[in-house]
Each structure stands twice: as structure tokens, then as C-alpha cells.
Amino acid sequence: MDKKFNSNIENSQLQKAPIYSLKERNRRWDLARQFMEQNGLEAMLIVGEHEDAGPASYSYDVWFTNSRPGSTVLLPKEGTPINLLPAPMFVLDHMEVGEDAWIPAKNIRIGRDSNAVVQAIKDLGLTKSEIGVIGLEPAIPWQPEGFVGYNYWANIKSKLPNSKFQSIGFEFAQLLMIQSEEEINVLKHAANIGETMVQAMFEIAKPGISEAEVYAAGMAAALSRGTVIPWMHMCSGKNNLRFGPPSWAYRPTPPRILEENDYIAAEVFCNYGDRSTQHQFALAIGDVDEERERAANVARDCYEKGLKIIKPETKFGEVAEALLAPLEDAGGWVRGPQIHGINPAIHIGRIPENYIQIPEMEKYPDIHEVPTLMPDMELLPGMSFVFEPSCAFGRNLVTVGGTILIDENGAVELNPSTGNLFRK
Template structure:
């Protein structure tokens, strides 16, 4: 196992034109192997949050939320959603930023008329075109991201074109990151650790959970990135994972108490390269069941590090990670591992919350088992994974882990700090902070 070191000089890694050429050459070779004349790549809105469908940025190194047309024998054309994107492009060029798509290869907007028109303009009216956006991308897009009306119109405008979904195949092609991308992932992981440390330094009895959330996000922003909204739940025994409830309904954030747990999922994102950090922070002494659960989760984490090696399949890795759970006597809360950059595979787990959680039997029934996604994926150096084992005794959930890169031999562990239960270091308050704005 190799552990990442902190950046020595604080320099921010960037993507060069050589990285652009590496990616575009991969895309052209992919099209040649599959007999494709072009790729049509749909991208999701830039504020999509964790695990976005942002394949467009892999081609453009630009703002997310575009549609890319990439002819095999030409340069990609980027379709923009609105004029603000052209203004940002112009200002970035004026400042001397590295721009991958020149102005003459931009179009606007990205509706069906412009998509069809661009394909015709490039002589692709009767072409074989690989499409990224039609296939499932769970959990957010179980049947793809392309709107029915847009796609129906494109098909009607180009009846002689042969469209083929290629997202899964392209995903596997781009998962092994290049050297410049790995440098960016290391930087993202460093920022993620700083976010978690800020949360640990803030959390204490009497402190509103929103201040812990704010401390983590501020640490990310201060280091030059815009993290996706983190998942955070608190309480003596929270068994949930998602955005804090006060972010989507009008209610006050909880005030932390002695004996509470802060359970969080922190997402760091630098230039479209993502890292993930599983966080369990205790306020005061941890419950004995939490200690036991953490021991099992840590054993699974160590098994994952041993398993993440080139040539193995993702399914093999999942089986190894879950082996410590077999006779432990507790239960597994969620998947213990999934891919990053992009998120196309996730470990299976028994989805038996209705049996384990009081009151869950009144909710719609869930499948008894979540199978492993892309179990046949063969590991290659440069692939990135969120290794996030979890385990529960009673209602005490230990969720820990971080980002791991598959190395040439040993895995590269980027976040050993969060591969353990953490202890809050903030200053306790006599009562909750004044949350009023008046």
C-alpha cells in the first residue's frame, strides 16, 4: 500500500494540451475500433451534485452542462446551453487559461434543432454515431439523461443515421486516469481531508450541526474548489445518509449533544476529478457498539486495500471486502465500495433495512439484495475507488474510508485519516448558538 503525501509547495495541478490530445486520441481509437463515425455526448447540469453525469467535461476541460459532437476525423464541437457560457469562455481565453475548444467550434444552444443541425453540418446525417446519455446511470438516471422530446426530434431529423449507446464502454475506457489526472485526484483528496479536519475541529456539544457543515464546506472553498453539497446527519444513533433535512425543508439544524455522532459523506471535486470521504465523528466517548462496528468496518477496509490490485475483477474485490461481515453478527448499511471518475460500478449488499430498522416495515418494500454493478470490470492502474465500508450493531453505524487509486502493484491510499472513527475537537458551548437573523 502506498500513502499519498501532501503537496509540498501548494501548487495546483492543471490539465495541459498534452492531456487533451491523450483523451482525444483515446476517443478516436475507440471510434475506430467500434466502427463509429462520431460520438454524441450529453452532459448533465453543472449543479447536479455528487456523481454527476459529466462526460462532456472529459472532452472539453470546460464548464459542465454542454453537449459534445466529436467526429472521428475532426475536432469536437461543443453545444452550449446559453450565452453566459460564451462570455465565460471569452474571459477565460483573455486571461490566458488553457482552452481546449476554440470559439469556432462552439454552437448555441443545445436543443434538438442545434444537435441535428450540427450533425448534418459535419456530414454525419447517415453516419454511425455512438451516444453517451441513453443508457442507465444509477441511481439518479435509471433510464438515461436524454429528454424524450429532444431525442425523438433528433431521430426524426436524422432517419438515416445509426445511433448506438456507448456510455458504459466509454466509461471503462476513461476510468484508468492519466498522470495529470492522478495529480488532480491527489489534490482533491488533500482538500477533502482538510474539509474533514475542519469539521472535527468545529464539532462539539452545544454547536449547531450547520456550523460543522459550514466549516467543512468553507475549507473546500478556501482551497480553490466548489465541493458538492455534503451528506450529513447527526444524533445519538443516526441511520441515514443524505443531505441534512434543514437543506430541503424549513426547520432548524440540530444542536449537537454529548454522545452524538456526526455521520457525513464529504465530496471534493477539483476540475471534474472527484474524491469521496466517509466520516464518523463522535462527540465524547463513543458507544461500545460503535467501537465494535468500527472494528468490523476497518477489517473490511483493510481487505479492500489488499484486494484493489491490477488484473482482479471488481466483483472479486467486493467479495473480499464483505468477507469480514460474514460472522460478525451485525449488519451492513450500504455498499462498501464504488468507482469514481466516473461512478459506474458499486458493490452489492443485502438491502434488509425493513428487518433491521424499527418502523421500516410501514415503508414500500425494498429488494432483498442489491447486486454488484459491473462485477466483471477488470482493475487497471489509474482507476479510482471510494472505499467506504460500513457496519452496524444495534443502531450504531460506523461508516469510514476514502479514495484509493489502483497502482501498478500496490494500491495508493489517499485518505487514511478518514479510515477510522474520529473524535470531535471543538469547544463545547453551554447552549446552542443563536440561529436567528434578526
């Protein structure tokens, strides 16, 4: 790689990071109101997930507020939205933003429980209205039935018997996928930070240091560039198949010390301004096993097939199958989807059940294929996706890939370096 990690960031560089304007706010609110008009809605209720939800967080509230995640938004078809905040400290954050805040102080309220939502709906005279709700639909991949609690929703419905609610999350999310020029600039900034995270991890990784040091180098690269990112997936070893947070992130066990001929796999998540990117960092330290080399070549072939086919007017399912074809032809197995949507993450490619060929998998009886989610959706310029093609033979698994933006001509690789196996 030509780029080198520079830990000495000039303040002038940080100040050049892209921001959102009030024009972007108006574009978003107008888009939501057009959606309401087309669907016969008088308001939208947007329930945001907890601010520490991690990767693939459900933070649609931020799209409306450009503020701290973890709030609830009530947007009427006419007028300014009401923003329900969970605690007084959120109000202090809003206060410090000043005149650039998207929602004025008079529309900020403390408390986002069900009673607070009911009161806000009553205050806007919406007790006999059609209200679209974001938060009731499945939040892929962590909340297959949505994350709004039963007691919360039951109380709202019982106290507003004449209001009609409908889940609109999937439909509205498809509008959000077509990003504006400002959003694309923020997305590219996030991708650049992600590239420096990967570079920092590459430079520090060597036998004798711990996984934790590699992890810390990537996190520090992001923090020093002015963003706070979610945790990342990472594992190391000769034949390690894990692909989640490092085990020392959730149970008492020491981080592994890297050895010669190890393989490191990391899924690096970067987030800046509510735009997310993903970077598949695959590093072979020393010699590469013949089967791992073969897996890396197949994974790269899948990646290139995806680049060739993804373009406007193509169906998502067609791209998903193109990314799977070389893997299935080679007889390998895949650890997860070869492609999924991002900003927001509502599309997931097919996961075949070919991972049953792992010898230990016979211990797990409920193994089945996961079908492509929303295969018929037509791709359009401004959408972003994550390519994460994997291939494995036996216990030799390699995953490559990164974030792809679609423009009028096809695929734009926002972080091309992770489309290949790194070697050291």
C-alpha cells in the same frame, strides 16, 4: 491527526494547484477516436448533465472540453469537435479562457436543444453515419434509465432517420477509468483538499454548536483552497440512521444542536478539475456506545480486507465481496455499497438485504438485495474507487473510508485519516 487546518492560505500555494495541458486534451481526443475506429463509429455525441447536478454528476462533456459543465459535444472521427452551449453566458466564460481553450471559438455554438444537435450533425455531413451516444445509458445512481429526455431524443431520431445511434456510455467509461498522470495529480490534489475539509469539521465539532457550523467549516476549507464542491451528506444524534443531505437542506427545519455523546456522520464530496474524491467522516463526541464501538471495528476490518485484495488484475466483484465478508460474518447490516467506482462512478458493490433487521424496516415491503454492478471487470493501474464500508448493529451505524487509487503494487490510500472512527 497530525495535520491542522490552516485558514490562511498563501496565494503561492493556490497557484501551485495542478492544471491540464493541451497534451492531455490530445490524449483524450485520440483515445475517443481510437474507440470510434474500433467500434465502427463516425462520431460521438456527448450530452452533459446540468452544471448544478451535485455529487456523482454526469459531466462527460467536461472530459472533452475542460470547460464549464452542462454542454453537449459532437466529436467527429476527424476534425475539431463542435461544442453546443446552453446560453450566451457560457460563451463569455469560453472567451475569458483565451488561447488555452480546448475548443476554438469557431466551433462554439449557442443552443443545445435537439434541433441544434440535428443541425450540427448535418453540418458535419453525418446524416447517414454511425454515431455513438453518451447520455442514453443509466447514470448511476440517480438516473437508472439515463437522463436524456424522451422528446429531445425522439426529435433527433425523427429528423435524422438515416443516422444510426448506439449507446456507448458504459463501454467508453471503462476507458476513462484508467487515468493519466495529469489526471492522477489532479485527483491527489482533490483528495488533499478533502482531508483539510474533514480536519476543519473535526476541529470545530463540539457540544453546543449546530450541525450547520460543522458543515460550513468543511465547505469553507474547500472554497478557500480554490475549488467549489458539491454539497455533502451529514447527520448527527445518538442513533440517527439518516445518510443524505442534512434535513435543513431541503425542508424548513432548524439544524440540530450537538450534544455530549453524539455521533456525527458525514460523506464529504470533493471535486477539483473534474476529479472527484469522497471522505467518510465518522466522529464520536464523548462516550462511545458498546454496539457502536463494535460496529466501528467491523467497518475498519472490512476496510482493511479491501486494501489487502484490491490490486491490478483482480476482479471488481472479488473486492466487493471481500469488503462485505467481515460485516456478514458479524451479523450486522450495511447501509449501502461497501465500494463503488469513481472517475467515473459506474461500478457498485453488492448491497445485501440484511438491513431488514432494523425493527422499523417491516413497514417497507419492497426491500431486496442490490447485486454488484459489473463484477467481472478487471482492475488496472490508474483506476480509482471509493471504500465506504459500513456496519450497524441495531441503530448503531458507523461508516468509514475514502478514495483509493490503484497503482502497479495495489492500493494507494489518498485520504487514510477517514479509514477510522474519529473520537473527541
